[in-house]
Ligand SMILES: *[C@@H]1O[C@H](CO)[C@@H](O)[C@H](O)[C@H]1NC(C)=O
Ligand SMILES: *[C@@H]1O[C@H](CO)[C@@H](O)[C@H](O)[C@H]1NC(C)=O
Ligand SMILES: *[C@@H]1O[C@H](CO)[C@@H](O)[C@H](O)[C@H]1NC(C)=O
C-alpha cells in the first residue's frame with residue numbers, strides 16, 4: 119500500500135475541487151434562470167435546490183476517507199471518490215467555459231449527438247481555452263481552500279454520525295478529525311437535554327425540507343435543483359419532450375385492415391402530369407392508395423391511424439395560398455414583354471447572414487448598438503465607415519445606405535458595378551425570418567420548401583424529405599426531355615427559346631467540409647449529384663486545389679471555389695446546360711477569421727463593458743463575403759449569362775452578439791430575434807426593383823422560383839404544367855404576388871376542417887367562436903432543434919419562444935415596442951406568462967400568445983407526422 123503515501127495531500131484537494139466545482143455549477147445554473155423566478159418562492163424553496171449538492175458532497179466525503187490501513191478496500195473508495203471529483207471539476211469547467219463563450223447553458227442531453235460527430239467535436243474544441251480557464255480558476259479556489267472543506271465536512275458528518283451512532287467509541291477517527299467525546303456517547307443511553315434538542319432540530323429540519331421538496335412546483339425547481347454529476351446522466355437518457363409526440367416508440371403500426379381506404383382515396387390519385395418514372399422526391403405523388411396499402415413502409419402511418427404520415431396540402435389548416443392574387447403590376451408588365459429570361463438559377467445561402475448587415479445601414483437596433491461602442495465625437499466617422507462596408511449588398515437589394523450627412527454612399531469603388539439601370543434588379547424582401555437557426559435545417563426550408571423537424575440536429579437525413587427539393591424538381595424536368603411529349607413540341611415551335619430543350623445540372627458548392635452532422639447525406643437526399651466541398655479542394659486528383667490555408671474549423675474561405683464556379687458558368691454559357699448552383703458561404707461562421715491577405719478593419723469603439731472583438735471580426739467577414747458576392751456577380755457578367763440568371767440570396771440564420779443582448783450570444787439554444795432576421799433577395803437585372811414588406815420565411819423560396827419560371831415562360835409547356843401543379847402543393851406563399859398575412863375564415867369552411875388528430879390539441883388551431891382570423895404562422899426552430907420553437911404570425915408584432923423541454927422558459931416579446939428584444943417577459947408556465955402579457959401588453963397580446971402556444975404545440979406534433987418521425 120505504498121501508493122497511499124502520496125495520496126493524502128491530493129485527497130483534500132480533490133474534495134475541495136468537487137465542492138467548488140459543484141457549487142460553481144449550481145450558482146451558474148440558478149443565476150441563468152434567476153430573472154424568471156418569483157423571489158418569495160425562490161427564497162422559500164432555495165434550501166431544496168442545494169439538497170442534491172449536499173448529498174453529493176457527503177457521499178464523496180465518505181468515499182474519500184483518510185486512508186488507514188485498518189479498512190480494507192479503501193483504496194477502491196478513494197479512487198472512486200477521486201474520479202467523481204475529477205468529473206465534477208471537469209463538467210463544471212465545461213459549463214462555465216460554454217457560458218463564457220455563448221451565454222447559454224450546456225444541455226447534457228444533447229451532448230451525446232455532438233460527441234459522435236468529428237466536425238462537431240472540432241466546434242467544441244474551439245472553446246477549449248475558455249473551458250481550461252474556467253477549470254484553472256476552480257482548481258485555484260480549491261487549492262486556496264486547501265483542507266478546509268475536507269475538514270469541515272468531516273466534522274459535520276462526524277457530528278451526525280455521533281448523534282445517531284450506538285455510542286461505541288471508535289478505536290480510530292473514522293473521518294480523519296479528532297473525536298469529540300460529547301458526540302461519542304449514544305443518544306439512546308444518555309439522552310440529555312442538549313442532545314434531545316439537537317436531534318429534534320435535525321429531524322424537524324429534515325422533515326420540513328422533505329415537505330418543501332415534495333410540495334414545490336416541479337417546473338422549474340426540479341431542473342434547477344439538479345447537481346453535478348447527476349445531471350450528466352441526462353446525456354445517457356432518452357430525450358424528454360413535454361410536447362408529447364403522437365408516435366410513441368412502443369406503439370405498433372396499424373395494419374392496413376384497420377385503415378379506412380376511403381380516407382386515403384380522398385384527393386389522392388396519381389397525377390396526370392407525373393412522368394412514368396419520376397426521380398426521387400416524388401413518392402407521395404407516385405403511389406395510388408392501393409399501392410400505399412401494400413407498401414411496407416412504416417413511416418407512411420403513425421400519429422393517426424387513418425391518415426398516412428405524409429404532407430397533404432389540402433388538409434393543412436395552417437396553409438394560406440396567395441396564388442389567386444395578382445402578380446405585382448410592374449413585374450407582370452416585364453413578363454408580358456417577354457423580357458425576363460431565367461435559364462439558370464443560383465441560390466446563395468449566407469452563413470450567419472443577418473438582415474441588418476445586408477446591407478449595413480443606419481436605423482436598425484444593431485447599428486445603434488455598434489455606434490454605442492464609439493464616443494460621441496467619433497460617431498460620424500464610425501457611421502461613414504460602417505455604411506461603406508457592404509456596397510455589393512446595397513446594389514443587390516436596392517437599399518442604398520446614407521452616410522452621416524444623409525448623402526447616398528458612393529459605390530464606385532466596389533469590385534462589381536450593377537449594370538442594370540436604376541429601378542431594375544428584382545425582389546427584395548424586408549421583414550423575413552428564418553425557419554431555423556441551425557444551418558442545415560434552414561437549408562431544408564429554402565431548398566425543399568419544408569418546415570424542418572423540431573428535434574435536435576439533422577435527424578431529417580434519416581427520413582424522406584416530405585416535398586421535392588429544387589434539384590429534384592429540375593431532375594423531374596430533365597426526365598421528360600427527349601420524350602415525345604416534351605421535345606418534339608418545342609422543336610417544332612420555331613419561336614421556342616433554345617433553353618427549353620437544355621437539361622438542368624444541379625451543383626452544390628461550399629469551401630468547407632460537408633461531413634458535419636450528415637450534411638453530405640442531406641445533399642444526396644435533396645438530389646444533388648455534383649458537389650465541390652472541402653475534400654474536393656484538398657484532393658490531389660481534383661482540377662483545382664485550395665491555395666490558401668484553412669480559415670476555421672470547417673475549412674477554407676469561399677474564394678477558393680472561384681475556378682470551379684468560373685468553369686460552371688462557362689459550361690452554362692457554352693455547353694447547352696441549365697445551371698442550378700447552390701452555394702453556402704463559410705467565412706461568416708464563428709470564429710470569424712478571414713484569409714491572411716484580407717486587411718481587417720476596426721469597426722468597433724471601446725466603450726461599454728463588453729468585449730467587442732467577436733462583433734468586429736464578424737463585421738470584417740461580412741465585408742469579405744460582400745466582396746465575394748461581387749466576384750460572383752462579376753463572373754456572371756464576364757461569362758455573359760447575367761441577363762439569363764436568377765440569383766436568389768438568403769441568410770441561413772442571424773447571429774446574436776453581446777452587442778445585441780449582453781447575456782445571450784450565439785445561436786445555440788438562444789431564441790433571440792437577432793438570430794432570426796435574414797435577407798431574402800430574388801435578383802434579376804431585367805426584373806423591376808420591388809421592395810416587399812412581408813414576414814415571409816425561406817419556405818417561400820421554392821414557390822417563388824417556380825412561379826417566376828412559369829410566369830417568365832422560361833419552361834416549356836410540359837415543364838410548366840408540372841411546375842404549376844407542384845407550386846400549389848408547397849406550404850409557402852409566392853413572393854411575386856402580394857403576401858397574405860392572415861385571412862378571415864368562413865365559419866362553414868371551419869366546420870369542414872379536418873378532425874382532431876389527438877385529444878389534447880385541436881386540429882384547427884382557432885376554435886373559439888366568433889374569431890375566424892387565420893394567421894400566416896411562422897415557426898423558427900432554435901438550434902440544436904429540439905428545445906425551443908419561436909412562434910410568430912405575419913403582420914403581428916408579437917413573438918413567443920415555446921419551450922419543448924422542461925428546462926426551458928416561455929419567452930414573450932413585442933417587436934414593435936422592443937425591436938431589439940431587450941426586455942422580453944420570461945415565465946416557466948404558460949399561465950404565468952399569460953398573466954404577465956395581459957397586464958403589460960393587453961388582452962389582444964395575451965389572446966395571441968395563447969393561440970401561438972396552441973398552434974406551436976400542434977405544429978410540433980404535425981411536423982413529426984409529416985416527416986414520419988418517431989423517437990428512437
Ligand atoms: C465616387 O468616388 C470615386 C472614387 O472612388 C470618384 O472618382 C467619384 O467622383 C465619386 N463620385 C461622386 C458622385 O462623388
Ligand atoms: C415583419 O415585417 C415588418 C415589415 O413588414 C417588420 O417591420 C417586422 O420587424 C417584421 N417582423 C419580424 C418578426 O421580423
Ligand atoms: C459539355 O456537355 C457534354 C455533354 O452534356 C459533357 O460531356 C461535357 O463534359 C461538357 N463540357 C464541359 C466543359 O462541361
Ligand SMILES: *[C@@H]1O[C@H](CO)[C@@H](O)[C@H](O)[C@H]1NC(C)=O
Nearest residue numbers: 538539758759760761803804
Ligand atoms: C443584358 O441586358 C442589357 C439590357 O438590359 C444589355 O444592355 C446588355 O447588353 C445585355 N448583356 C448581354 C451579355 O447580353
